[in-house]
Amino acid sequence: MTSPQPRIGVVRFPGSNDDRDALWALAALDAEPVAVWHSATELPDLDAVVLPGGFSYGDYLRCGAIARFSPAMTAVAEFAEAGGLVLGICNGFQILCEAGLLPGVLRPNTSLAFVCRDVPVTVERTDTAFTARCSQGERLVIPVKHGEGCWYADDELYAAVEAHDQIVLRYAEPVNGSVGDVAGVVNEAGNVMGLMPHPEHAVDPLLGSADGALILASLVDAARERALAAV
Amino acid sequence: MRATVLVRPKDGILDPQGQAVESSLRQLGFAVDTARVGRVVDLEVEGSDPAAARAEVERMCEQVLANPLIESYEIELAGADA
Numbered sequence: 001m002t003s004p005q006p007r008i009g010v011v012r013f014p015g016s017n018d019d020r021d022a023l024w025a026l027a028a029l030d031a032e033p034v035a036v037w038h039s040a041t042e043l044p045d046l047d048a049v050v051l052p053g054g055f056s057y058g059d060y061l062r063c064g065a066i067a068r069f070s071p072a073m074t075a076v077a078e079f080a081e082a083g084g085l086v087l088g089i090c091n092g093f094q095i096l097c098e099a100g101l102l103p104g105v106l107r108p109n110t111s112l113a114f115v116c117r118d119v120p121v122t123v124e125r126t127d128t129a130f131t132a133r134c135s136q137g138e139r140l141v142i143p144v145k146h147g148e149g150c151w152y153a154d155d156e157l158y159a160a161v162e163a164h165d166q167i168v169l170r171y172a173e174p175v176n177g178s179v180g181d182v183a184g185v186v187n188e189a190g191n192v193m194g195l196m197p198h199p200e201h202a203v204d205p206l207l208g209s210a211d212g213a214l215i216l217a218s219l220v221d222a223a224r225e226r227a228l229a230a231v
Numbered sequence: 232m233r234a235t236v237l238v239r240p241k242d243g244i245l246d247p248q249g250q251a252v253e254s255s256l257r258q259l260g261f262a263v264d265t266a267r268v269g270r271v272v273d274l275e276v277e278g279s280d281p282a283a284a285r286a287e288v289e290r291m292c293e294q295v296l297a298n299p300l301i302e303s304y305e306i307e308l309a310g311a312d313a
Contacts, residue, residue: 062298069295098298105300112247152244152301177245 004231005032006047006223011076013038013067018053018089018200025200026050029213031220038070047223047230048085049076051092053145053198063106063148064094073099085129085226086192087219090146093184093194102187102194103161104153109146110177116145118208120172121183121197128168128186129222130193133214139172140211142197149196151178151185164188169195232276233309234288238297239269272296281308 008031010022023033034044038056043049057066067073073095080086080101088096096102109115118141123134134140153161158179161167169184176196184195199212240246246267253266274291276284288306297304 061295065295065298105298107245107301108247110245110247112251154300157300 003224004227005030006220006227007032007034007045008048008050008220008223009034009036009043009046010050010052011036011038011072012052013054013056013070013072013091013095015056015058016052016054016091018091018198021198021200022050022052022089025203025212025216026220028203029217029220031223036072038067038072041071041075043072043075043079046079046084047227048087048219049079050219051076051086051088051095052200053090053092056091056095059091059148062098064091064096064098067091067095068099077101080187080192083189083191085219085222087130088192088194089198089200090144090149090196093196094148096192096194101192102185103157103166104151104179104182104185106146106148106196107150107152108148109150109175112147114145114147115149115176116143118143118202119175119183119197121169122172123168124170125165125168125186128190128193128218130184130186130215130218131168132221133218140169140214141209142199142202142212142215143209144175144197146176146196149176149178151180151182151196153179161185168193169197232279232281232284234274234276234284235307235309236272236274236288236292236296237269237305237307238272238292238302239304240267241301241303244301269302284308 026033171181199215202209202212249267256263
């Protein structure tokens with residue numbers, strides 16, 4: 001018996017530019033990718049949602065601050081509140097933070113330089129829907145490309161995030177000045193994750209690393225389980 | 232009614248943009264200790280009641296114009312003492 005292809009939505013905002021890579025990567029990992037337009041007031045029937053990278057609404061005001069109010073984001077927030085799996089990559093991470101679905105905020109890199117290179121990240125948790133295929137402490141090499149990826153939380157919030165074990169990925173070397181070298185976090189419930197590195201750009205070894213496939217394939221696995229449970 | 236919102240990086244928050252401006256000013260020979268860079272939002276809001284307008288702009292700041300994690304804001308209403 002063939003297992004069903006989970007349907008994973010990729011929301012396209014004006015200014016998204018990694019949506020096609022995300023759609024391609026999800027298809028390569030045996031999911032059925034579904035492009036969702038930002039003005040959609042309802043999501044189609046989906047098993048997971050990806051918010052792709054880019055510069056939604058030109059990064060006006062603050063990164064992610066405007067996209068947060070798009071109709072599709074209202075639907076995504078409802079989807080997440082109902083326990084749906086949501087992965088935000090780069091600008092998607094920024095949007096999730098601005099929307100209050102993830103803790104903290106992404107600020108300009110402390111160097112003020114745009115960082116565009118492969119970076120090593122360490123897997124801090126493997127018991128999430130996004131990292132189940134990784135091993136604890138595993139070092140992944142995944143590209144980043146951002147000017148505003150410096151994750152910030154004040155002392156109180158950072159202590160709470162650590163206490164709830166919400167840090168999933170940390171940079172293994174300095175990249176952008178993030179508090180605690182945080183590269184990716186989940187919400188307390190564990191169904192929403194955001195990360196600055198781009199797993200969708202590291203799915204085929206031809207491009208230097210296939211480590212990103214571990215993250216996206218974990219998501220596809222978890223989405224497939226949900227699709228099966230719903231049948 | 233005209234309202235001006237000043238959004239600033241909160242005290243203690245690292246402001247790399249401000250630091251870059253500060254070092255440029257120093258290079259030009261200006262005696263500058265610190266520079267912090269924020270944002271100005273000019274608004275034309277409906278109604279003539281300053282208290283109501285201020286409350287409305289405060290809601291805008293909390294929801295959109297500032298991120299309370301990292302930014303503080305000040306509201307000035309033109310021609311109002313409120």
